[in-house]
Amino acid sequence: MSHHLAQLNIGRLVADTDDPRVAEFMGALDRVNGLGRRMPGFVWMLEGSGEPGTGNTETKIDGDPRFVSNLTVWESAEALETFVFGTIHRQFYERRAEWFELLGERHFVMWWVEPGHRPTLDEGLLRLAHLREHGDSDQAFGWAHLKGAGAARAERCAPVAAE
Numbered sequence: 001m002s003h004h005l006a007q008l009n010i011g012r013l014v015a016d017t018d019d020p021r022v023a024e025f026m027g028a029l030d031r032v033n034g035l036g037r038r039m040p041g042f043v044w045m046l047e048g049s050g051e052p053g054t055g056n057t058e059t060k061i062d063g064d065p066r067f068v069s070n071l072t073v074w075e076s077a078e079a080l081e082t083f084v085f086g087t088i089h090r091q092f093y094e095r096r097a098e099w100f101e102l103l104g105e106r107h108f109v110m111w112w113v114e115p116g117h118r119p120t121l122d123e124g125l126l127r128l129a130h131l132r133e134h135g136d137s138d139q140a141f142g143w144a145h146l147k148g149a150g151a152a153r154a155e156r157c158a159p160v161a162a163e
Contacts, residue, residue, distance in 0.1 A: 002115075003112040003113060003114060003115070004043055004073050004074060004075055004076075004112070004113050004114075004115050004117075005073065005074045005075075005076060005077050005079075005080055005110055005111075005112060005113075006071070006072070006073050006074075006110065006111050006112070006113045006117075006119045006124070006127075007070075007071070007072055007073075007074070007080060007108070007109070007110045008069060008070070008071045008108070008109050008110075008119075008121075008124030008125070008127065008128060009069070009070045009107065009108045010061060010067060010068070010069045010070075010107045010108075010125075010128070011067070011068055011069075011096070011099075011100040011101070011103070011107060012064070012066050012067050012068075012100060012101045012103060013025075013066040013067075013068060013099060013100060013101070014066075014098075014099060014100065014101055015066070016065065016066060017065070017066075017068075021099070022099050024098075024099075025092065025098075025099040028092060031088070032088060032089050032092060033045065035083075035087055035088060035089070036072065036083050036089070039079065039082065039083045039087070040079060040082075041074050041075040041076055041078070041079020041080070041082070041083075042072070042074060042075075042079065042083070043072075043073040043074055043075055043115075044072065044073040044118055045070075045071070045072045045073075046069070046070075046071035046072070046118075046119075046121065061121070061125070069121055069124070071119060071121060071124050073113060073117075073118070073119070077110075077146045080110075081143075105132055106128065106131055106132050106142065107128070108128075108142060109124065109127045109128040109130075109131045109140050109141070109142070110140070110141055110142065110143075110145075110146075111127050111139060111140050111141065112138075127139065127140040128140065
């Protein structure tokens with residue numbers, strides 16, 4: 001494939017990152033992110049400070065410390081799909097309602113990038129805004145837009161909650 005797949009997933013925690021209500025999620029960040037970085041097809045991840053147990057939680061959206069983001073690049077949709085639905089990540093994905101507020105709008109977006117491009121959070125947020133306004137397109141899309149994303153189609157929840 002001549003392009004790589006970028007993805008941005010944002011969420012708003014139900015409590016501050018040091019609150020016991022999100023401790024299990026925060027405690028698993030290093031393990032899950034480390035697994036992602038070792039997966040076949042992984043290319044790049046937007047990193048935070050590198051402090052243990054913080055992931056990328058220091059990156060604030062609209063200055064809100066409870067908004068967290070995950071921005072990664074993968075060689076293919078299949079590689080991302082394998083990580084999301086075929087590893088321990090899936091267990092945390094299935095429990096996301098315990099740690100994250102329901103936003104009531106799409107919070108997950110993917111788009112194609114040239115190999116070597118490292119998207120910024122602002123770029124991802126613009127893609128997400130485009131998806132929210134225009135729906136799936138070649139500029140910004142969810143799992144349903146990808147041909148052959150079988151596990152994702154079978155496993156995803158309602159579009160507002162999952163994408």
